[in-house]
Amino acid sequence: MLEIQNLHAKVGDNEILRGLDLTVRAGEVHAIMGPNGSGKSTLAHVLAGRPGYTVTQGQVLYRGRDLLALSPEERAREGVFLAFQYPVEIAGVSNVYFLKAAVNAIRKHRGEPELDAVDFLALAKEKAKFVEIDEDLVRRSVNEGFSGGEKKRNEIFQMAMLEPALAVLDETDSGLDIDALRVVAGGVNRLRTPERAMIVVTHYQRLLNYIVPDFVHVLLDGRIAVSGGKEMAFELEEKGYSWLEKEPASTPAGAGR
């Protein structure tokens, strides 16, 4: 589904990603961990096509196509979804209108008929249950005045509505208390299917108790330093990242798979 090869990327003049390799197949959940500044969020933004992030080397193939050549909206229509670490508040635009426009843009791209208001609201009602999102929130301005937990739930709600093939979750657990985390993780787990791949970027091992990954990768200085199975997350929780920094980055078994 996704093949990242030797990816180098800059934000402004700072080189953040320095030769990242990663392969993700359909149905897999990959956790990406690593200390602050290691490039986790940059990877998520590069995949979604955020302006201001420049790829200087390497390539990203998504379903065999050059992902980096697509605009952000084309990526979304092709099935790439980013759950934002900091969802943006958009005063004056209702969640309902926004989501209907998004759903229909994607349906149109797939050659499916657009949903009318009635069908759309029925679908929204069904998906809202995934993350126990209040119907009142669905009617309000996009993320405006939402609590941190409500914003994250809204991201997963959008993901449920848009049914992406590849979902990138950027620190979806940050700042959530345990109840909100359970709800969000529960929503994500319900969206796990054999056809869908997920990249879960997280700062904390805790999330991985709820969303159990197939693979765990540690990002250090812009490349993957070590990869392993889900048990590696516990090891990291115990030992931290510092032990990794002393080892050469190129040797860990399974890196880049």
Place this chain on the structure above:
Amino acid sequence: MTPVAEERDAYRTSFERFAASTVSTEPAWLRERRTAAFARFVEKGFPGPRDEAWRHTPIAPLLRTRFEAADPSARVSAALLTGAGLDGFRGPQAVLVNGRLSAELSRLEGEHPGVEVLGLREALQARPASVEPHLGRLVGEAGVFSDLNTALAGDGAVVLLAPGAILAEPVHVVHLSAGEGTPSLAYARTLVVAGRGSEGRVVETFAGPDGWTYLVNAVTEVVVEDNARLDHYKLQREGAAGFHVGALAARLGRDARFSDHSIALGALLSRTDIDVSFEGEGGECGLYGLFVLDRRQVSDTHSRIDHARPHCTSRELYKGVLDGASRGVFNGLVVVRAGAQKTDAWQMNKNLLLSREALVHSTPQLEILADDVKCKHGSTTGQLDPAALFYLRSRGIGEAEARSLLTYAFASELVERLEIEPLRRAVTRHLQAHLPGPGELSEATA
């Protein structure tokens, strides 16, 4: 002779001709006010490049143009009538063509208890006691354009709300500019008197054809007597080559409430001077405005709120949406006089620049001479939020549509304040037509 001096001479000729024609029909008090106003114009002349109040307003093209007096019996095209959006208003409707009331196009009869809407010429005969205390007095000596209007406006609209009257339907005053070819000039004059304890809404629409150079010089005076409430709306959709110079002066009595909602969509250049003064305690005033500009359009709003008495509240919010090489000017002054304690004033101007060539001059000002007051003001000018744009695009919404959506959302705060259905629909339609994308934007807002 300089072109400006020549222009002044042309005005002198028309004033002399006008004064001679009205000498037998108009009351002495009005002739005196006209003469005094014209004398002020002669003394001051048109604003020059160093005139502070006009510093950011490029009026040279207006001053360079020789305007002939517009013909009040000019034919009004069907397209112009349709464009003016008369449909949907169910209250009294006064239609003025090039400044003169058109009996044929107006709808002033019918059951509208508590309100009288009539032409200025008629009102001078029929209701002199309602007109004489206010006409030309409210707008005072504010500026040369309103002086010219006071001197030369031959007709206009007068709206009188009886004390205690509660109007269900808004009064609609429509100022049409009709003509073609030679650049023409017309005076639009409106007087609204809301009697003690009355409540009503007045909408003024300005419209003219595209492709014709003309000037509308408009003056609206509003008296809101004690404990009355008057909501005023102005929709400016002049033709693309039109000039619009307007003044709005309002005087509020004790516990009176007044609001103005000004929507500027048309004209090559439009300028509005707003002057509100509190003459009793406990008054409330809200000034709201939206200007949407493109190409080389210019819109300028100068407002002045005079808190002359204590315990008055004012709110002011102006928003500009500027595309192309357009230019916006906002200058808002709130004066709190000595002794006007417990004044509560809030003023804000926000501008959205959609292109690199668009430009805005924003000057919010407070002048506070009392010590127990709550005053706040601010101004922001920026582009569409790139983070919001990316967020929308990351969900599959195309860039052009995302920009439209965010632009509409920015303007919607003011569109939604238009609590008069046909007015709000007209503004929404205009925005929809200028913003690309398949969505029905009027449904976009939360």
